[in-house]
Amino acid sequence: MINLFKIKGQKKEEAASAAGKAPVKKQSAGELRLHKDISELNLPKTTSISFPNGKDDLMNFEIIIRPDEGYYMGGTFVFTFQVSPSYPHEPPKVKCKTKVYHPNIDLEGNVCLNILREDWKPVLNINTVIYGLNLLFTQPNDEDPLNHEAAVVLRDNPKMFEANVKRAMAGGYVGQHYFPRCA
Amino acid sequence: MRDRHLCFLIGETGRNPNAAAQLAPQPSVRGGSHSQPAPLLFFLVPSPSESSKASRTQRAAAMASPDAEQPAPTEPARWRDLDMLLSRPGNLVEASFDPSPTLRDLLGSLVEVLVVGAGGLGCELLKDLALSGFKKLHVIDMDTIDVSNLNRQFLFRVQDVGKSKAEVAAKRVMERVSGVNIVPHFCRIEDKELEFYSQFHIIVLGLDSIEARSYINSVACGFLEYDSNDNPLPETVKPMVDGGTEGFKGHARVIIPGTTPCFECNIWLFPPQVKFPLCTLAETPRTAAHCIEYAHLIKWDEVHSGKPFDADDAEHMQWIYSEALKRAELFGISGVTYSLTQGVVKNIIPAIASTNAIISAACALEAFKLISGCSKSVSNYLTYNGLEGTHIKVTDFVRDKDCLVCGPGTLIELDTSSTLAEFIKMLEEHPKLRISKASVTHEGNNLYMQSPEVLEQMTRPNLSVPMFELLKGVPCATVHATGMAENNGKKVSSLRKLRVAFKGVEASNMDTTESS
Structure with a gap:
């Protein structure tokens, strides 16, 4: 296969062709897979996508969800996606940029969605995550709370929860926390 | 997680290298160097004939410091x-x-x-x-x-x-x-x-x-x-x-x-890395690692708005440790230590020499x-x-013949005048490929994206540009295409590696596609 004498012969050739090619940027397997995911996106009608760094940076993008049913109808929620070169071995990092009163999203924008952490599998893709995020708005879940207070209200008093969501989306206080307008 | 404890047993020795000195012979000839720690391991052992000649003292000194002169074979x-x-x-x-x-x-x-x-x-x-x-x-x-x-x-x-x-x-x-x-x-x-x-x-x-x-x-x-x-x-x-x-x-x-x-x-x-559900961390921590990840993933951002966490900064790590400790006390959980905190946060792999x-x-x-x-x-x-x-x-594992990284890909010869749109048409007609609606990327440069709409608009002007120009005038290049391709009679989404070579363009010495 590789052989010392071959290497010896090669040395001379290399010297001749050393000024060969210009170094090129390497594209990781993860980037290619992401390219595939993005080019096949099938966004729900509630969702749009943007690429703040232009067409050649697919690793960082934002999606905007405008729920058309449920408690959060009429609101506009922005999520940032950060995809690492180890994608899809690692899930994308997703944060909610909009401050939202939600049992599964905390006030720092952390999102509790199983497929973003413990249930992530490389066969899942960006589309799956986007559908998962949409589901959070149509079916907020009081069993996996990140915002404990919101979860308790949703469980014990759905009417009050609905009112709280409306107040937060219109821009106002829920308890001690101020929520900027997002409706 | 179970293995992690092994790491810390060994890590303890690592943190106190002087402890090993008590086991090794003390240096007796290097004046004033008693504070010098003894080595934990060394690799060049003198052959038996040489070591028998060496006096006990010399040998002890040599063993105590591999940096000291000693007879090499x-x-x-x-x-x-x-x-x-x-x-x-x-x-x-x-x-x-x-x-x-x-x-x-x-x-x-x-x-x-x-x-x-x-x-x-x-x-x-x-x-x-x-x-x-x-x-x-x-x-x-x-x-x-x-x-x-x-x-x-x-x-x-x-x-x-x-x-x-x-x-x-x-x-x-x-x-x-x-x-x-x-x-x-x-x-x-x-x-x-x-x-x-x-x-x-x-x-x-x-x-x-x-x-x-x-x-x-x-x-x-x-x-x-x-x-x-x-x-x-x-x-x-x-x-x-x-x-x-x-x-x-x-x-x-x-x-x-x-x-x-x-x-x-x-x-x-x-295997994928173990990740705890965020809500478990926030709501129902059960282990010391849960408390540490809570401090690391949730509490840090809450307190330090926007300041990134640096795992190599000892102060940051200390902060995570003390927060994890507080949380553990609150939930009656034991076992949070500084070294476990480092282990969990930096995902340290246990190491056995x-x-x-x-x-x-x-x-x-x-x-x-x-x-x-x-x-x-x-x-x-x-x-x-x-x-x-x-x-x-x-x-004996086998190669993935379609591997995007090491596979040969499919060779496609183009005229220097062929545009990106013509190229995409060729992919559809190529007997080995038959990729319809292809999106094309070249070394991180997205030449054409079928979807989403915003990227389609940004890349649409490229369609009428010759590939030779888009690939910056190189004689041959590797590009990747995504699209729907036939596989066993079914159309499935596929990602393919393509080797593009331009007809009539002199390849440099290193580039040995058959066109040269």
């Missing part, structure tokens, strides 16, 4: 066993192997080896390779020495803490093995140009992350070229030997791009066999498990 004696391997014929040798007493000289004077990583495996690898006759070595590592490394990264001493691993490791091995030259590179692997990597005949990996392996693999496979029959061109093959350990387990594999599976061909071998030694030895041997041809290589993936008894198994 004479040159021919040191290499005797190696010379036997290289100068005698055998039944298991490679077809090209031509035994000769001059092989060792060639090995030392011609072969350039890159060792990636100068940590637990890297220290062992440098030592093993230097003692196997390789004399032109480079080592690259971005890390500095931490006190907890000292129990197993035996080239480092207490006074080296904070210095570059690559630089100290190179210096120590050069001091010990005469005639060896090691060039250290204290930087990230991504900081080096591809040209840097092209100078090596073999790359040996002692890494601890999938990401870094994947990167080096893509660089090494990037040099690979195929002829028109999809056979790899031997002069473009850059072999790798990859070692990895985790506690009592390890692997050593040989990657010959184009012949054996590359890292990406069977990346599925790696002897596992590193075993795996490194296997890797060095494979490198030696690959280069010299003096025996058959392992084919192609050796796993070692020393946890219950000792098991070594070799598995």
Whole structure:
């Protein structure tokens, strides 16, 4: 296969062709897979996508969800996606940029969605995550709370929860926390 | 998680290297050097005849500090066993192997080896390779020495803490093995140009992350070229030997791009990392690790708005530790310690010195066999498990022929006037491809995206531009296309590697597609 004498012969050739090619940027397997995911996106009608760094940076993008049913109808929620070169071995990092009163999203924008952490599998893709995020708005879940207070209200008093969501989306206080307008 | 505790048992020794001095003979002749810690491990043991001549005192002094002068074996004696391997014929040798007493000289004077990583495996690898006759070595590592490394990264001493691993490791091995030259590179692997990597005949990996392996693999496979029959061109093959350990387990594999599976061909071998649900961390922590991850992933951002967490900053780590401790007290959970905090946050892989030694030895041997041809290589993936008894198994994994990284891809010849739109049409009609609605990307440059709409609009102007222009006038290039392709009569989404060659464009010396 590789052989010392071959290497010896090669040395001379290399010297001749050393000024060969210009170094090129390497594209990781993860980037290619992401390219595939993005080019096949099938966004729900509630969702749009943007690429703040232009067409050649697919690793960082934002999606905007405008729920058309449920408690959060009429609101506009922005999520940032950060995809690492180890994608899809690692899930994308997703944060909610909009401050939202939600049992599964905390006030720092952390999102509790199983497929973003413990249930992530490389066969899942960006589309799956986007559908998962949409589901959070149509079916907020009081069993996996990140915002404990919101979860308790949703469980014990759905009417009050609905009112709280409306107040937060219109821009106002829920308890001690101020929520900027997002409706 | 269970294994992590092993790491900390060993880590304790690492944090107090002086403890080992009590076990080793005390230095008795080096005046004023009593504060000098004794070495934990050293590698050049004097041969029996030499040590019998040495007095007890001399021997004790030599053992106490490997940096002290001591009689080295004479040159021919040191290499005797190696010379036997290289100068005698055998039944298991490679077809090209031509035994000769001059092989060792060639090995030392011609072969350039890159060792990636100068940590637990890297220290062992440098030592093993230097003692196997390789004399032109480079080592690259971005890390500095931490006190907890000292129990197993035996080239480092207490006074080296904070210095570059690559630089100290190179210096120590050069001091010990005469005639060896090691060039250290204290930087990230991504900081080096591809040209840097092209100078090596073999790359040996002692890494601890999938990401870094994947990167080096893509660089090494990037040099690979195929002829028109999809056979790899031997002069473009850059072999790798990859070692990895985790506690009592390890692997050593040989990657010959184009012949054996590359890292990406069977990346599925790696289990996904364990991640705790965020809501468990926030709501129902049950373990010490849950408390630490809560402080790390949730509490940090809550308190330090926007300030990024730096795992290498001791103050940051201390903050996480004290927050985790508070949380553990609140929930009546025990077991949060500073070292566990480091372990969980930095995802530290437990390390056993002897596992590193075993795996490194296997890797060095494979490198030696690959280069010299003096025996058959392992084919192609050796796993070692020393946890219950000792098991070594070799598995012959197969390549993914459609691998995007090491596969040949499909060759497509274009006129310099062909536009991107014409190219996409060709992909649809190509008998081997039949990709409809293709999106095309070239080295991170998205030439055309079918979807989403915003990217389609941004890339649409490219459709009427000649490919030759989009690919910046190179005679040949690798591009990737995504689209719907037929597979067993069904249309499925596919990602394909394509080799584009322009008709009538002179390829440079290195580019050997058949158009030249």
